[in-house]
Amino acid sequence: MSTLQKTTLALALAGATLATTAHANEVEVLHWWTSGGEARAANVLKELMEAEGYGWQDFAVAGGGGETAMTVLKSRAMSGNPPSAAQIKGPEIQEWGELGLLGDLNSVADAEGWDELLPDVVADIMRHDGQYVAVPVNVHRVNWLWANPEVLEAAGVEMPTTLDEFFEAGEAIREAGFVPLAHGGQAWQDATVFESVLLGGQGSEFYQQALVELDPEALGGEQMIDALEDFKRTRELMDEGMPGRDWNIATAMVIQGVAGFQLMGDWAKGEFTAAGLTAGEDYLCAAAPGTQNAFTFNIDSLAMFRVSDDEEREAQQALARLVLEPTFQEAFNLAKGSIPARPDLDMSEFDSCAQQSLADFQRTAEEGGLVPSMAHGMAVRADIQGAIFDVVTNYFNDADMPAEEAAERMVSAAQAASF
Amino acid sequence: MKNTPATDLAPVAKRPTPSGGFQAWLPRLVLAPSVAISLFFVYGFMLWTFVLSLTSSRMLPSYDFVGFGQYARLMQNERWWVASTNLMIFGVLFVVICLAIGALLAILLDQKIRQEGALRTIYLYPMALSFIVTGVVWKWLLNPQLGIQAMVQSWGFESFRFDWITDPDMAIYTLVIAAVWQASGFVMALFLAGLRGIDDSIIKAAQLDGASLPRIYLRVVMPCLRPVVFSAVMILAHIAIKSFDLVVALTGGGPGYATDLPATFMYAHAFTRAQIGLGSASAMLMLGGVLAILIPYLYSELRSRKHG
Numbered sequence: 159m160s161t162l163q164k165t166t167l168a169l170a171l172a173g174a175t176l177a178t179t180a181h182a183n184e185v186e187v188l189h190w191w192t193s194g195g196e197a198r199a200a201n202v203l204k205e206l207m208e209a210e211g212y213g214w215q216d217f218a219v220a221g222g223g224g225e226t227a228m229t230v231l232k233s234r235a236m237s238g239n240p241p242s243a244a245q246i247k248g249p250e251i252q253e254w255g256e257l258g259l260l261g262d263l264n265s266v267a268d269a270e271g272w273d274e275l276l277p278d279v280v281a282d283i284m285r286h287d288g289q290y291v292a293v294p295v296n297v298h299r300v301n302w303l304w305a306n307p308e309v310l311e312a313a314g315v316e317m318p319t320t321l322d323e324f325f326e327a328g329e330a331i332r333e334a335g336f337v338p339l340a341h342g343g344q345a346w347q348d349a350t351v352f353e354s355v356l357l358g359g360q361g362s363e364f365y366q367q368a369l370v371e372l373d374p375e376a377l378g379g380e381q382m383i384d385a386l387e388d389f390k391r392t393r394e395l396m397d398e399g400m401p402g403r404d405w406n407i408a409t410a411m412v413i414q415g416v417a418g419f420q421l422m423g424d425w426a427k428g429e430f431t432a433a434g435l436t437a438g439e440d441y442l443c444a445a446a447p448g449t450q451n452a453f454t455f456n457i458d459s460l461a462m463f464r465v466s467d468d469e470e471r472e473a474q475q476a477l478a479r480l481v482l483e484p485t486f487q488e489a490f491n492l493a494k495g496s497i498p499a500r501p502d503l504d505m506s507e508f509d510s511c512a513q514q515s516l517a518d519f520q521r522t523a524e525e526g527g528l529v530p531s532m533a534h535g536m537a538v539r540a541d542i543q544g545a546i547f548d549v550v551t552n553y554f555n556d557a558d559m560p561a562e563e564a565a566e567r568m569v570s571a572a573q574a575a576s577f
Numbered sequence: 578m579k580n581t582p583a584t585d586l587a588p589v590a591k592r593p594t595p596s597g598g599f600q601a602w603l604p605r606l607v608l609a610p611s612v613a614i615s616l617f618f619v620y621g622f623m624l625w626t627f628v629l630s631l632t633s634s635r636m637l638p639s640y641d642f643v644g645f646g647q648y649a650r651l652m653q654n655e656r657w658w659v660a661s662t663n664l665m666i667f668g669v670l671f672v673v674i675c676l677a678i679g680a681l682l683a684i685l686l687d688q689k690i691r692q693e694g695a696l697r698t699i700y701l702y703p704m705a706l707s708f709i710v711t712g713v714v715w716k717w718l719l720n721p722q723l724g725i726q727a728m729v730q731s732w733g734f735e736s737f738r739f740d741w742i743t744d745p746d747m748a749i750y751t752l753v754i755a756a757v758w759q760a761s762g763f764v765m766a767l768f769l770a771g772l773r774g775i776d777d778s779i780i781k782a783a784q785l786d787g788a789s790l791p792r793i794y795l796r797v798v799m800p801c802l803r804p805v806v807f808s809a810v811m812i813l814a815h816i817a818i819k820s821f822d823l824v825v826a827l828t829g830g831g832p833g834y835a836t837d838l839p840a841t842f843m844y845a846h847a848f849t850r851a852q853i854g855l856g857s858a859s860a861m862l863m864l865g866g867v868l869a870i871l872i873p874y875l876y877s878e879l880r881s882r883k884h885g
Contacts, residue, residue, distance in 0.1 A: 225849050232637055253636050253851070343743075343831055399722035401743050402829045541635065544850035548656055548834060555745050555833035 183469045184213030185477050187460065188234075188244040190227040191494075192220040195428065199493035206480045212473040217241050235259060235463075242474050246292065246461040248283060248536040254461060255286030261464035261471065262289040266478045275482070275500050277523035279530070284459060292461040293478045294499035296491050299515045300423040300454040300531040301354045301446040304409070304430070309336050309418040310442070317444045321358050321388055324419075324447035328395040331418040338395035340417035342403035345551040349533035351392055351421045352550045356385040358448025362527040365452070369532040372542065372572040378565045386553060386561035393554060395419075412441070421446055423456060423534070427495040427511060436509075443511040445518065452527040453518050456534035457499065538572075545571035623864065630857035638853055647858035657859060660837040663749050664866075667838065668817035670753045671760070675813055676806065678757065679764025684794055686765070687772045697769070700762035708759065712826025715755040716742070719827075745835035748828055752820070752836055755827055760816065764809050771805035772798065807877075814870050818863065839863045 219227035313334035318324035328338035367376035411417035487498035530536035553564035741747035847856025
């Protein structure tokens with residue numbers, strides 16, 4: 159109880175002190191791009207805005223993968239004073255849209271041709287009720303397998319392309335004296351591995367049915383049980399020090415040659431780059447085993463709140479336009495390790511992993527296989543995502559729970575999550 | 578009224594009477610803002626939380642009332658039961674072990690030993706740390722690849738295992754270890770103060786009657802310390818119920834959600850999973866738990882004050 163009180167009080171105070179409205183001709187942007195590279199990237203946007211004569215009021219809230227920022231945003235919205243734009247992603251955009259708080263960007267979207275520029279799956283996420291309300295900033299790919307080539311060589315294995323090869327390679331790496339799969343035992347990391355394994359073993363159609371459409375037959379069916387069993391097998395490839403480990407520590411295990419593989423989204427690349435390693439030489443990247451024809455995306459986006467002031471709306475529209483312009487897309491995504499949200503850019507500045515990522519993004523957008531990441535809040539609402547996380551992480555850590563029971567729980571998680 | 582020294586005392590003595598005027602109202606005026614603020618921010622928000630727990634609120638508060646539906650959902654939520662059971666295990670073990678260790682340390686320190694001040698400080702110091710620091714340190718100590726297990730194995734005991742933090746069934750006990758380490762020194766200080774307050778002559782009388790030292794502590798000293806035990810239990814119990822930072826730093830609620838406590842459950846649901854209604858319901862149940870401990874305490878405090 160007292161924790162709630164303290165938090166509420168803190169929020170009330172935060173709301174009171176931060177409640178400085180954006181002035182005309184100015185945008186206030188709430189985001190959590192606060193780490194070194196990200197902050198520099200966000201600064202590019204600020205400079206672009208200022209070059210066009212608009213003001214930029216930075217509203218960066220650090221911490222917890224945006225949790226803190228969302229809490230601040232909620233308190234601002236409740237007090238009737240939301241910022242002009244906020245970093246909101248996935249199905250949450252729809253929730254804000256249903257509250258009637260988002261303004262539309264249709265005029266910018268029409269002028270810039272967003273319909274042609276963005277893949278349909280992405281455009282659908284940015285629209286509420288047929289109106290564009292948000293603009294994509296970048297595209298992260300979640301189904302990546304990272305590897306240390308020296309470890310693979312010592313164990314005499316190649317990059318695996320199927321789940322079976324992956325488990326075989328894992329065994330060989332263990333025999334050579336390394337940790338096969340670096341992992342951190344946190345719910346979201348468990349879910350990240352789970353969705354990549356499910357995608358690799360059962361394909362993107364099943365992924366779509368089970369984790370996006372939440373079809374009870376898929377969630378409780380044979381394929382889900384197979385996927386859960388594969389997922390449990392990956393646990394045998396991990397070391398016992400994993401509980402609570404942060405993802406970047408796990409990446410460091412691959413960098414240092416302690417571990418062979420890691421299944422993690424492309425933000426892991428930032429760690430490799432920071433360690434001075436070159437993609438394709440010092441570290442390897444490939445689609446998670448069995449997911450060569452699929453792409454789980456995690457897209458950051460800026461949603462625009464409804465504003466009454468005409469000048470502020472004009473600044474807001476300019477912001478939306480600049481976000482998708484090549485200058486910002488290139489600068490931001492080079493810093494963040496992701497790929498641009500528009501596929502028509504010159505990718506020569508990017509490394510080989512990003513180039514492959516963009517190629518796969520375009521291919522899967524056309525041929526199918528482009529699916530939203532459940533583990534990163536792109537596929538289902540936060541409450542259902544949380545309930546699925548509970549099942550996944552509990553099953554993963556409980557040596558005695560059979561996959562059948564986990565599949566049953568998955569069905570009830572998808573149904574019972576909310577009113 | 579003239580302010581001559583001779584009449585100066587009279588109005589002061591009469592201050593509580595209405596004739597005191599402004600003088601009588603001043604303290605109330607000065608206190609009024611803080612009373613109003615705490616009424617609003619503590620009791621007002623408590624009430625608001627209760628109202629929210631009756632609604633279907635998800636991402637933002639809404640006032641679509643669903644009766645006790647959120648409580649019903651909470652009762653069906655397996656994770657809530659894990660959290661509640663964990664609180665029982667953690668709370669009981671934490672309080673009992675802290676009391677036992679605290680009492681033992683206090684009695685040992687009470688034997689008029691040398692360097693008592695230094696030893697007392699050493700035992701008391703963990704209390705000066707925040708639970709976050711304790712959590713992080715114990716997380717490393719308990720990590721099988723970095724901490725105690727790795728150290729003992731490197732001494733040659735290859736079969737030694739101490740990997741509770743990775744085992745969903747045992748992880749809750751790692752919280753107990755860390756919390757006991759932090760708080761038992763504090764309990765020791767409470768007991769020591771209590772021991773020092775006992776009249777020497779009672780102990781001397783018992784010695785004259787031929788009672789052995791353990792018997793004196795068990796039959797004479799401990800009964801005198803009942804009020805200390807009572808305060809210690811109250812303080813420890815509310816630390817246990819409020820525990821949040823220790824879980825976040827030590828296990829992050831894991832493995833899985835094996836070490837979830839009601840406070841972390843509430844935070845996760847209200848603030849990260851967009852289920853404010855369910856989170857509020859769990860917060861109200863926690864408040865119920867705190868009141869169940871607090872009311873008997875206040876009752877006995879007030880009663881003893883009336884009698885005393």
